[in-house]
Amino acid sequence: MLTFHRWIKTWQKLIDTYLGATEFYKEQFIEAGFPAEKIIVKPNFIQFVPLPRSPEQKGKYVLFIGRLDPEKGIRTLLNAWQNLNIPLIIRGDGQLEQESQDFIQKHQMNLVSIVKRLSETNLTQLIKNARFLIWPSEGYYESFVMVAIECFAQGVPVIGPNIGVMAEIVKDGETGVLFNPENPADLATKVERLWNHPEESARMGSIGRLEFENKYTSERNYKMLMDVYSSAIANKTK
Numbered sequence: 001m002l003t004f005h006r007w008i009k010t011w012q013k014l015i016d017t018y019l020g021a022t023e024f025y026k027e028q029f030i031e032a033g034f035p036a037e038k039i040i041v042k043p044n045f046i047q048f049v050p051l052p053r054s055p056e057q058k059g060k061y062v063l064f065i066g067r068l069d070p071e072k073g074i075r076t077l078l079n080a081w082q083n084l085n086i087p088l089i090i091r092g093d094g095q096l097e098q099e100s101q102d103f104i105q106k107h108q109m110n111l112v113s114i115v116k117r118l119s120e121t122n123l124t125q126l127i128k129n130a131r132f133l134i135w136p137s138e139g140y141y142e143s144f145v146m147v148a149i150e151c152f153a154q155g156v157p158v159i160g161p162n163i164g165v166m167a168e169i170v171k172d173g174e175t176g177v178l179f180n181p182e183n184p185a186d187l188a189t190k191v192e193r194l195w196n197h198p199e200e201s202a203r204m205g206s207i208g209r210l211e212f213e214n215k216y217t218s219e220r221n222y223k224m225l226m227d228v229y230s231s232a233i234a235n236k237t238k
Contacts, residue, residue: 006033016232021144024165028141040228044144045221050124052155052209058198059131059156061087062191065123065147066137068094068114073136073161078103078112079184080136086195087111091118091126128154131201132194135160135170138182142166152212157204159190175208 005011011034018039020026030036066072074096081088088111090100097114104112118126127133133151135158142165148158152175160166161181170176177194180186194201214220 011035016236017228019228022165022168024168042221042224042228043215044146044149045216045218046146046149046153047218048120049217050128050150050154052153053128053205055155055202055206057128058202060129061089061131062195063127063130063133063156064088064090064092064136065127065133066092066135066145068092068096068100070096071137071139073138073182074100076138076182076184076187077134077136078109080187080191081109081112082107082184084188084192085111086191088113089126089130090114091116091123093117124150124154127151127156130156131198132157132159132176132205134158134187134191135166136187137161137166140164144169149212149216152208152216155202155205155209157194157201157208159187159194171207171211174204175211176204 015038018029018034019042020029020039021042021044023041026039026041029039064074064077068074068090072094074090077090078100090112092114093116100114103109104114127150130151133148133156135145135148137145138161140163144165148160148169151158158170158176160170160176160178162172162178163181167178170178172178177190179190
């Protein structure tokens, strides 16, 4: 099927507009032969908009939310934490859950805890009370992870790896901090530095909230989508 449609140039001739969630994926599609002029970047969004926390609320712990699977970077995260005396809450489950529990117990990481899935209300509260989120994914083609946007919405910055979509969503020094992927030592350094400078973390969280308001609300995305439709219709009429 794909060979046939490439041959008759379906993707080039019969599609008016493509939507991509990030510039990173737009570039991937261009490399695959899709027409660059037809690809519009429109990010994902969240409908429920929580109130941001107050600037005085510094956060009580570091937070990880996600599947406990190899590609999500849980091993990198736990290895980074061996020499850190900083509270960490891991919310998630997956194939490495027991391995993670055993690692925490073996290394006597008393400030690290794993919690199961939570209700939306409790998850919102968990994010609000975090100083920052860690997004240690090791997948170069990681998709658009909504939890980072949910953190921005609440004024919580994000530490993520300097690859792929993560390096686009997290603006280093503005909405969070980037670390060298699959590098526990570099991650530990960045975590300790940001944890010990709560005012800097709060500043990044405030910028993250502005980023959310400018790009990731349903109202903003509705306008972007209507503009895309209007443009496609106008071009078709021509």
